[in-house]
Amino acid sequence: MQLSDFDFDLPEELIATRPAVPRSSAKLLVSREDGIQDSQVTELASFLVPGDRLVFNDTKVIPARLSGLRHRVSAQGATAAKIEVTLLEPQTDGQWLALLKPLKKVAEGEEIVFTDALRAKVVEKTDGQAVLAFDLTGDSFDAALDAAGMMPLPPYIAAKRAADAQDKTDYQTVFAKTSGAVAAPTASLHFDETVLASLKDRGVDMSFVTLHVGAGTFLPVKVDDVTTHKMHAEWGRVSQEAAQEIKDTKAKGGRVIPVGTTALRLIESAARGGEIAPWDGETDIFIYPGFTFHVADALMTNFHLPKSTLMMLVSALAGQDRIKSVYDHAIAQGYRFFSYGDSSLLFPR
DSSP, rough: BBBGOOOOOOOGGHHHHSSSSSGGEEEEEEEEEEEOOOOOOOOGGGGGEEEEEEEOOOEEEEEEEEEEEEEEEEEEEEEEEEEEEEEEOTTTTTOOOEEEGGGGOTTTOOOEEEETEEEEEEEEEEEEEEEEESOOOHHHHHHHHHHHBBBBHHHHHHSSOOTTTTHHTSSTTTOEEEEEEEEEGGGGOOOOOHHHHHHHHHTEEEEEEEEOGGGGGOOOOOOGGGGGGOOOOOOEOOHHHHHHHHHHHHHHHHEEBBBBBHHHHHHTTTTTTOOOOOOOEEOOOOOOOOOOOOSOOEEEEEEOOOHHHHHHHHHOOOOOOHHHHHHHHHHHOOOOOOOSOOOOEOOOO
């Protein structure tokens, strides 16, 4: 299975840099074995039946992009260097793993000042990254970070424009709850109160799990034989309540449909024994064609990067040939791609 099997040509103009307004007005491509249907996220409930269960990722994206100054005093006088910081993931001791640009401008033990209310000490530099210890913790840290930070937009958006205040709303789901992600579960960005109400009226059930999406989700695959690729690890939790809800739906013959690849990867991690169970820990599950699904009966997801692990995941669920047809159709019909783009609902055979 070669990396080139998951490649396609995408016109640059189809990369979305802003979401649809309102968010539920995004296009929805519905793919079943018998064909493709073009619709809109507002019509999602019409493709589901009472007793179906949607599984959402309730992680909350933190404003992980920071700009600060490193100060020094030498024989030549006081100097300062601008340091750009992207928080990657929290460590068990409350410190943060981060990317610093330029890393060479700051030394271990030095302090970076972001605002009067927020600063961090560089504890360690290793493998092109740094470990930071902030001077605040808990709610105080969250408040100061919210005031100082910007949303960590994906590289393909950040290359086209800088993050702004609007992204703090746009790049967050309406049900975001548990802080810790540095990338959004983007399929869920399409949901608003109107769509959620229509699903409830339809008799569609909902469960919430948590997977803190890391920056590793954007890392390219660098091996030709995709089966040798090593996935990054991300922390997730499936509560006892969510596991039982999913188990009950399966027992009643209902369909379990994760919203987004992050929700799918987490519930399949929690079901490697053959049946969903509570889960709390890191997962580096890698889903590619040939994978055996124990929980997911369909998937709602955005359109993904060529040659990415997410292209492999959707190909595992719907089949490589069908995914090629889906993406050809989406490009021909002008669907918008990636994090702020349109969505799809994929039903396997």
